Amino acid sequence: MSPLIKIENLSKSFGGVRALSSVNFEVLPGEVHALVGENGAGKSTLIKILMGVYHKDIGSIVIDGNEQEIRNPSKAKEIGLAAVYQDVMLARHLSVGENFFMGSLPLKGGLVDWNLVFKRADEFLAGLEIAVDSRHLVSELTIARQQLVAIAKVVWQGARLIIFDEPTALLTTAETDMLFEIIRRLSREGKSIVYISHRMEEIFSICDRVTVLKDGRYVATLPITETDKDQLVSLMVGRNLEEAFPSRHCRAAETILEVRHLSSARHFADISFSVSRGEIFGIYGLVGAGRTQLMHALFGADRYDSGEILLNGRPVRPRSPMNMIKRGFGLVCEDRKQQSLALPLDVRTNLNLVHRPQSTRFGFLRPEVEWETTSRFIRALNIKASSPYQKVSNLSGGNQQKVVIGKWLSIEPQILLFDEPTIGVDVGARLEIYNLLQKLVDGGKTILMISSYLPEVIAIADRILVMREGKSMGIIDHQDATEEKLLRMASGLEKSASASSEQATV
Amino acid sequence: MATAPLTKPESVRRQSRGSVLQRYGTEVTLASILIVLCIFLSFTSPVFLTSGNLSNLVKQSAINGIIALGMTVVIITGGIDLSVGSVVGLAGMIVGMLMTSGTPPLVAAIIAVIACFVVGVGNGIMIHEGGIAPFIATLGSMTMVRGLVQLLTNARTISGLPEAFLRFGNADYFGVPSQFWVWAILAVILTIMLNRTRFGRNVYAIGSSPEVARLSGISLRANLYFAYGISGLMAGIAGVVLTARVRMAAPTAGSTYELYAIAAAVIGGASLSGAQGTIMGSVLGALIMTTIASGGNLLGIDAFTLQIAIGALIVLAVWIDRIRKGRMAS
Numbered sequence: 001m002s003p004l005i006k007i008e009n010l011s012k013s014f015g016g017v018r019a020l021s022s023v024n025f026e027v028l029p030g031e032v033h034a035l036v037g038e039n040g041a042g043k044s045t046l047i048k049i050l051m052g053v054y055h056k057d058i059g060s061i062v063i064d065g066n067e068q069e070i071r072n073p074s075k076a077k078e079i080g081l082a083a084v085y086q087d088v089m090l091a092r093h094l095s096v097g098e099n100f101f102m103g104s105l106p107l108k109g110g111l112v113d114w115n116l117v118f119k120r121a122d123e124f125l126a127g128l129e130i131a132v133d134s135r136h137l138v139s140e141l142t143i144a145r146q147q148l149v150a151i152a153k154v155v156w157q158g159a160r161l162i163i164f165d166e167p168t169a170l171l172t173t174a175e176t177d178m179l180f181e182i183i184r185r186l187s188r189e190g191k192s193i194v195y196i197s198h199r200m201e202e203i204f205s206i207c208d209r210v211t212v213l214k215d216g217r218y219v220a221t222l223p224i225t226e227t228d229k230d231q232l233v234s235l236m237v238g239r240n241l242e243e244a245f246p247s248r249h250c251r252a253a254e255t256i257l258e259v260r261h262l263s264s265a266r267h268f269a270d271i272s273f274s275v276s277r278g279e280i281f282g283i284y285g286l287v288g289a290g291r292t293q294l295m296h297a298l299f300g301a302d303r304y305d306s307g308e309i310l311l312n313g314r315p316v317r318p319r320s321p322m323n324m325i326k327r328g329f330g331l332v333c334e335d336r337k338q339q340s341l342a343l344p345l346d347v348r349t350n351l352n353l354v355h356r357p358q359s360t361r362f363g364f365l366r367p368e369v370e371w372e373t374t375s376r377f378i379r380a381l382n383i384k385a386s387s388p389y390q391k392v393s394n395l396s397g398g399n400q401q402k403v404v405i406g407k408w409l410s411i412e413p414q415i416l417l418f419d420e421p422t423i424g425v426d427v428g429a430r431l432e433i434y435n436l437l438q439k440l441v442d443g444g445k446t447i448l449m450i451s452s453y454l455p456e457v458i459a460i461a462d463r464i465l466v467m468r469e470g471k472s473m474g475i476i477d478h479q480d481a482t483e484e485k486l487l488r489m490a491s492g493l494e495k496s497a498s499a500s501s502e503q504a505t506v
Numbered sequence: 507m508a509t510a511p512l513t514k515p516e517s518v519r520r521q522s523r524g525s526v527l528q529r530y531g532t533e534v535t536l537a538s539i540l541i542v543l544c545i546f547l548s549f550t551s552p553v554f555l556t557s558g559n560l561s562n563l564v565k566q567s568a569i570n571g572i573i574a575l576g577m578t579v580v581i582i583t584g585g586i587d588l589s590v591g592s593v594v595g596l597a598g599m600i601v602g603m604l605m606t607s608g609t610p611p612l613v614a615a616i617i618a619v620i621a622c623f624v625v626g627v628g629n630g631i632m633i634h635e636g637g638i639a640p641f642i643a644t645l646g647s648m649t650m651v652r653g654l655v656q657l658l659t660n661a662r663t664i665s666g667l668p669e670a671f672l673r674f675g676n677a678d679y680f681g682v683p684s685q686f687w688v689w690a691i692l693a694v695i696l697t698i699m700l701n702r703t704r705f706g707r708n709v710y711a712i713g714s715s716p717e718v719a720r721l722s723g724i725s726l727r728a729n730l731y732f733a734y735g736i737s738g739l740m741a742g743i744a745g746v747v748l749t750a751r752v753r754m755a756a757p758t759a760g761s762t763y764e765l766y767a768i769a770a771a772v773i774g775g776a777s778l779s780g781a782q783g784t785i786m787g788s789v790l791g792a793l794i795m796t797t798i799a800s801g802g803n804l805l806g807i808d809a810f811t812l813q814i815a816i817g818a819l820i821v822l823a824v825w826i827d828r829i830r831k832g833r834m835a836s
Binding site for chain 1: 702703704705706707710711713714715717718719720721722723724725780781782
């Protein structure tokens with residue numbers, strides 16, 4: 001059988017950073033093909049090239065025997081490539097039928113022929129055995145049904161290759177089964193499926209073949225029957241490190257923060273750990289493991305239901321971010337643009353966004369203190385801005401992140417929480433951030449760091465808490481941590497001894 | 507890292523001096539438009555430059571201008587306050603009723619203005635605690651307050667106000683009408699507030715993203731209450747000043763003023779998506795609107811044509827500002 005799509009020697013760089021180099025990938029008609037790799041392996045870049053969001057540097061994309069240039073998203077749609085994302089791309093306040101016919105509603109006598117819209121949409125959904133009434137608004141459906149509708153919509157639009165990017169992250173087991181049923185049906189009808197997931201069991205239950213990417217390179221393509229979870233994990237990790245991480249040295253010190261049996265109904269359950277002063281404590285896990293919610297709960301930004309938090313041995317109840325900032329906490333969020341930066345405002349304002357007692361007098365700002373802070377951090381963090389008046393929305397990801405870090409350092413926090421400290425940050429700035437973290441702990445500060453990037457969390461953290469679906473899988477010491485071990489724990493293939501003993505005491 | 511040697515702030519300030527024109531671009535543009543307008547009118551109309559006309563122009567601008575000050579603060583938070591017109595009426599009613607029943611003018615004015623502040627804080631409570639969109643919350647309070655005023659006055663105009671109070675409405679200080687001084691002093695106070703206080707910083711932060719502000723330890727509650735409170739306060743002061751000028755408190759006083767205040771703030775560079783706008787901009791916006799209206803009057807252009815022109819001006823001003831800022835960003 002000739003492949004529907006065949007990609008050869010595909011390469012893509014972003015400003016000198018290789019995201020993909022010489023990647024090969026093919027999908028047969030009717031095949032369900034898994035694409036696996038760690039964060040940063042190049043999966044999203046590959047998908048975005050196929051969707052026409054990015055344009056390849058070199059390499060060829062052959063579809064049905066014809067070489068294609070996918071210059072823009074509408075070209076991708078034209079050749080029948082479609083992606084279904086976690087956050088469903090439907091107009092939520094319109095009916096399912098309207099979503100199908102968007103832009104081409106059938107008319108009768110100059111008015112929309114609603115009967116025809118819903119009749120044809122219902123027929124189409126029935127053909128895929130999706131039990132949804134097309135008269136319903138999308139927002140009335142569950143997330144899982146919305147996803148099914150989104151799938152139906154891309155099939156309706158003529159998709160021949162459908163890419164699923166972590167489709168089950170928000171679904172229950174029953175809903176996942178429903179999704180798999182549809183995927184199998186589509187494959188029987190000859191549609192090709194690319195399935196991206198961190199969840200090994202799903203890959204083995206639904207996929208025919210699997211392609212492994214690592215650090216932007218092609219590793220292998222294997223029939224699913226000829227491999228197992230252990231082999232895939234070992235193919236995904238074990239890299240040659242191109243990045244230099246600063247060397248770590250940690251001194252044992254008194255416990256500053258202790259978390260006991262912290263639970264939040266929907267996000268995490270029974271999390272316990274303690275962190276010493278001057279430590280970098282890593283939190284690793286896959287998408288949806290509840291790490292961000294845990295960190296936000298510690299910061300007072302999200303609620304938790306039960307459990308105890310002790311700061312310097314005394315119980316605290318985080319009520320609000322303001323409350324925790326006063327206790328010496330700072331939080332660098334994962335979503336920089338939505339949660340950390342005042343985008344329309346300038347560098348100076350952002351660096352001084354968090355209140356410090358010394359920066360105001362009787363409620364009046366003290367410009368000399370603000371300027372001192374501004375110039376100190378622009379210089380110390382090497383923030384590349386045209387002037388302190390430059391809007392932060394115009395800075396690069398790395399410089400934006402430095403502004404966020406500077407904003408928190410200005411208040412001299414005791415405990416800094418980092419959620420994915422180097423997300424969207426280029427390699428050069430990344431190294432600066434690693435060095436900065438090291439300097440901060442050398443100066444007696446304590447750091448909690450969420451990271452999905454294995455080499456980073458292993459190289460930087462003194463100890464690592466591994467989370468999976470809201471539960472603790474154990475805490476690993478720096479010297480025992482390997483990429484393979486962490487990934488196996490996060491995938492539920494292994495549990496550390498400490499995790500089981502902790503659970504036994506509950 | 508955090509203890510790196512201090513650098514002189516001057517070095518940072520010096521390198522950015524060239525951007526001053528950029529930062530105050532909106533105000534500079536508006537001031538130029540106003541000056542050109544005035545020059546044009548002084549040549550085309552013999553009456554324009556007379557002190558009588560100018561004083562009239564300032565009196566007309568001041569009421570709208572004072573309301574626009576508070577409106578600007580609210581708009582910078584990313585909100586809007588439609589209740590200000592009704593609050594103008596409320597202030598007039600309170601001050602009128604109190605004075606006709608013997609309360610000294612100053613005491614009556616203070617009570618009226620405090621009541622209006624409370625109405626504003628009420629808007630803040632609905633918006634923050636209830637999570638009601640500012641447009642809807644203040645639409646509701648606009649209607650409620652107007653109804654209250656009609657109810658308590660039996661829809662009758664209050665006149666026969668004490669002479670001491672009315673004198674203020676016609677007073678000139680240093681040759682400039684009293685209304686202007688009120689406006690100018692409030693504008694200076696609010697400019698300092700927005701640029702030099704923690705509250706002002708928080709207002710801009712909330713306008714750029716309430717979530718970022720919250721996670722940076724900024725109290726949305728306190729700052730939103732106060733921002734809407736200021737808007738009510740300004741409308742209240744405008745209501746008292748208006749009552750003194752027109753010598754009576756009509757139950758319909760201030761109707762549709764909210765729209766003029768929004769227009770003045772927006773012409774002055776405030777963005778309804780928040781985090782943008784200045785007090786100076788709103789002052790210039792109010793002056794330009796009145797100058798066009800009264801200038802057109804002097805030139806014998808009929809009122810309806812002028813209305814069309816002012817409507818077009820609102821759209822045009824925002825459009826030009828957008829183009830200018832878009833070019834600056836690229």
